[in-house]
Amino acid sequence: MNFEGRKYVLIAGVIAIAFIFLLRLFWIQVVDDRWKASAASMAERKITDYPARGFIYDRNGKLLVANTPVYDLMMVPREVKAFDTAAFAALISVPLPDLKQRIAEARTYSLYKPSVIEKQITAQQFAAISVHLHSYPGFYGQSRTLRTYPPRVGGHMLGYLSEVSPAKVAADPYYKPGDVIGVGGLEQYYEVELRGRRGVRYVLVDVHNNIKGSFKEGRYDTLAIEGKDLYTGIDADMQRLGEQLMQHKKGSIVALDPKTGEVLCLVSSPAYDPELLVGRVRNANYAALQRDSIKPLFDRALQAQYPPGSIFKIVQSLIALDEGVISVNSSFPCNKNLVGCHNHPTAANIEQAIQFSCNPYYYAVFDRIVERKLDKKSRFRDAALGLAEWERRMHSFGLGDKPRLDLPSLKGGNIPGPAYYDRKYGKERWAFSTIYSASIGQGEVLTVPIQMANLAAIFANKGWYYDPHVVRAVGEADSLQAKYREKHVVEAAPHWFDHIQEGMRRVVNEPGGTAKNARLKDITVCGKTGTAENPHGQDHAVFICFAPMEDPQIADGGVRGEQRLRRHLGGTDREPIDRAVPHRYHHAARGDATHARRGPHRPGEVLPQEAQEATPPMSARENVAANLDRPLLGMYLALLFMGWANIYSAAYDPDHASIFDQSKEYGKQAVWMGISLTLGAAILLVRGHIFRDWANGIYAFVLLLALVLVIGKEVNGAKAWFGVGSFGIQPAEFAKYATALALTRYLSGLKALIDLRSRVISASSSSRL
Numbered sequence: 001m002n003f004e005g006r007k008y009v010l011i012a013g014v015i016a017i018a019f020i021f022l023l024r025l026f027w028i029q030v031v032d033d034r035w036k037a038s039a040a041s042m043a044e045r046k047i048t049d050y051p052a053r054g055f056i057y058d059r060n061g062k063l064l065v066a067n068t069p070v071y072d073l074m075m076v077p078r079e080v081k082a083f084d085t086a087a088f089a090a091l092i093s094v095p096l097p098d099l100k101q102r103i104a105e106a107r108t109y110s111l112y113k114p115s116v117i118e119k120q121i122t123a124q125q126f127a128a129i130s131v132h133l134h135s136y137p138g139f140y141g142q143s144r145t146l147r148t149y150p151p152r153v154g155g156h157m158l159g160y161l162s163e164v165s166p167a168k169v170a171a172d173p174y175y176k177p178g179d180v181i182g183v184g185g186l187e188q189y190y191e192v193e194l195r196g197r198r199g200v201r202y203v204l205v206d207v208h209n210n211i212k213g214s215f216k217e218g219r220y221d222t223l224a225i226e227g228k229d230l231y232t233g234i235d236a237d238m239q240r241l242g243e244q245l246m247q248h249k250k251g252s253i254v255a256l257d258p259k260t261g262e263v264l265c266l267v268s269s270p271a272y273d274p275e276l277l278v279g280r281v282r283n284a285n286y287a288a289l290q291r292d293s294i295k296p297l298f299d300r301a302l303q304a305q306y307p308p309g310s311i312f313k314i315v316q317s318l319i320a321l322d323e324g325v326i327s328v329n330s331s332f333p334c335n336k337n338l339v340g341c342h343n344h345p346t347a348a349n350i351e352q353a354i355q356f357s358c359n360p361y362y363y364a365v366f367d368r369i370v371e372r373k374l375d376k377k378s379r380f381r382d383a384a385l386g387l388a389e390w391e392r393r394m395h396s397f398g399l400g401d402k403p404r405l406d407l408p409s410l411k412g413g414n415i416p417g418p419a420y421y422d423r424k425y426g427k428e429r430w431a432f433s434t435i436y437s438a439s440i441g442q443g444e445v446l447t448v449p450i451q452m453a454n455l456a457a458i459f460a461n462k463g464w465y466y467d468p469h470v471v472r473a474v475g476e477a478d479s480l481q482a483k484y485r486e487k488h489v490v491e492a493a494p495h496w497f498d499h500i501q502e503g504m505r506r507v508v509n510e511p512g513g514t515a516k517n518a519r520l521k522d523i524t525v526c527g528k529t530g531t532a533e534n535p536h537g538q539d540h541a542v543f544i545c546f547a548p549m550e551d552p553q554i555a556d557g558g559v560r561g562e563q564r565l566r567r568h569l570g571g572t573d574r575e576p577i578d579r580a581v582p583h584r585y586h587h588a589a590r591g592d593a594t595h596a597r598r599g600p601h602r603p604g605e606v607l608p609q610e611a612q613e614a615t616p617p618m619s620a621r622e623n624v625a626a627n628l629d630r631p632l633l634g635m636y637l638a639l640l641f642m643g644w645a646n647i648y649s650a651a652y653d654p655d656h657a658s659i660f661d662q663s664k665e666y667g668k669q670a671v672w673m674g675i676s677l678t679l680g681a682a683i684l685l686v687r688g689h690i691f692r693d694w695a696n697g698i699y700a701f702v703l704l705l706a707l708v709l710v711i712g713k714e715v716n717g718a719k720a721w722f723g724v725g726s727f728g729i730q731p732a733e734f735a736k737y738a739t740a741l742a743l744t745r746y747l748s749g750l751k752a753l754i755d756l757r758s759r760v761i762s763a764s765s766s767s768r769l
Contacts, residue, residue, distance in 0.1 A: 048200055049200065055067070072144050161180040161181065163180055234264065258546060310441060311455065317350050362440050367439075371383055398467075405467070413445075421434070515528070526545060651665050
């Protein structure tokens with residue numbers, strides 16, 4: 001036999017088979033892109049973890065802004081295979097043309113980076129979608145959070161979230177297409193603090209789109225960092241009251257704490273429900289609000305500029321007194337030929353001038369401020385010198401400058417000085433007679449309502465103020481910005497403020513005052529009315545006030561527009577609104593309201609509707625019986641007695657008729673049932689927090705019952721009983737309840753848990769990704 005020849009045949013066969021395997025491996029790994037893509041998908045996938053955005057609380061710990069979980073449906077074009085687009089569009093409830101357009105845009109943006117195909121899908125909706133995602137490679141869910149506004153107030157102040165623009169993506173490397181960013185209000189100003197920092201996970205994914213674990217045990221993962229909470233000085237109840245008072249009106253209310261500069265309420269009317277700018281309908285609602293003729297998106301408290309009208313007279317009074325151009329007892333005739341005025345007694349002093357709001361009086365005062373005879377050769381240069389000093393002093397009140405409030409898009413009003421009038425009329429072509437309308441806060445003088453409220457705070461404090469601010473702390477630390485700790489002092493002697501305050505008290509509390517409707521029975525309110533002339537329609541009513549006079553706790557200012565008011569008097573329709581705000585705050589301050597630094601919820605928690613009130617859970621406030629499921633208890637008792645009846649009927653002995661006979665099983669069972677029901681009733685009367693506080697201790701004590709292995713008695717070959725007379729106790733039964741109690745304590749203490757239904761949906765969704 002030719003063994004040598006056979007050897008070469010076998011060798012050739014082995015080489016041929018090996019060559020075939022090599023060719024196949026080359027085809028799979030190099031030529032066939034389908035297998036390459038599957039292998040790459042199985043290797044790893046980068047998943048971005050978006051942090052929960054920080055919550056926003058009011059001064060009493062009530063939630064103003066919270067989060068609720070949603071999902072974005074993402075697509076990585078390179079991983080997508082041919083699929084039925086019509087069926088997929090029906091699955092995610094998106095019109096087929098829209099789906100095709102989004103897929104095309106995703107492929108244009110990047111073949112390898114994820115793009116959003118559908119956003120803000122609720123947990124329930126995503127649970128229905130996720131069970132089918134294994135059939136659509138390249139698509140997966142990305143968890144996000146959506147804003148919710150429990151009190152549904154303060155839309156202008158809080159702001160909203162919107163998808164980031166392409167220009168912002170190009171300018172800031174942090175943002176990617178599909179991300180959201182704060183727009184307006186606190187959401188915009190504190191965007192960096194609220195957004196936190198996103199994290200990244202690298203996971204292993206199989207060809208069916210299922211996550212199989214972490215890549216290299218999470219070595220390259222980075223944790224997401226939650227956004228910081230904001231603690232504001234806003235009083236949610238006062239904010240709601242202000243918006244109710246201004247309903248169906250145009251204008252604003254701003255209330256400050258004069259001692260700290262904290263904003264207590266910031267109302268712009270017409271207002272809008274902030275919930276309108278949340279979710280998939282945000283764009284449609286935003287477009288409708290933009291088209292609305294009453295301009296609900298316009299923040300009148302911070303952006304509307306009005307002539308201050310007669311409230312300006314208190315500033316004029318102070319400057320004139322401090323400059324020495326008038327005295328406290330200066331009196332000027334009410335000459336209506338100079339400037340219009342209403343009928344009132346002649347003002348004998350500065351206090352009565354404020355009380356009666358006499359226009360000719362302040363015409364004369366401003367004349368003495370401007371024309372000081374500093375330049376005797378030219379009345380024009382003399383007016384410029386006097387006005388320059390007046391302008392400088394006005395800026396010390398924060399007038400004419402953009403407020404340093406922690407909100408975006410602020411206006412600063414206008415205090416016209418010599419440079420302004422030189423541009424308007426020409427140099428040395430104007431004098432006091434040209435600009436006298438500024439004497440009563442009209443003409444070119446403009447203020448915004450936040451400045452009006454701050455003006456009230458300055459006179460409440462007799463000459464000093466802190467810059468108004470909404471946020472008192474960011475995160476847990478005492479993190480008030482340094483600029484809000486800086487005390488500003490206006491340039492005027494403190495004793496002059498006593499006379500101005502007395503004049504403001506007379507405005508509200510004495511006959512002939514122009515704000516008698518703002519009078520309160522139990523609080524001394526100091527105020528000043530005004531009229532802001534409106535060349536485009538009816539004049540606006542202006543009012544500022546502070547209260548109580550003896551120890552001011554609130555300073556308020558605002559505007560109510562389009563009222564038929566007596567010219568140059570103002571206030572007849574404004575003060576009833578502003579009366580309600582200090583009255584509400586005064587009585588709240590005398591109550592038991594606390595200024596909590598922490599709220600009831602943390603970022604990432606799902607917010608139930610009742611969470612807007614910072615109350616403890618019912619189980620902590622009441623005994624267990626208060627939350628008992630009575631139908632379930634009834635079924636349990638029925639089963640218990642049915643079981644005992646079965647034992648009794650099976651073991652009945654006429655010679656032992658008593659149901660408590662301890663020589664019979666039914667007798668022992670009856671005794672134990674009685675003991676158990678008595679203990680159960682006692683337990684139901686115990687307050688829930690006792691079980692919560694002692695759960696771990698009870699569990700530790702039950703663990704000591706393991707001593708049964710040492711000192712227990714043996715029954716039926718098992719040493720698992722303690723003997724107590726004729727009774728036996730099996731500790732393992734108690735351990736069951738202690739374990740359940742400790743486990744319940746642990747689970748209820750987790751800060752990031754959502755309700756059971758959402759947890760099940762989330763787990764189901766994760767298993768499908």
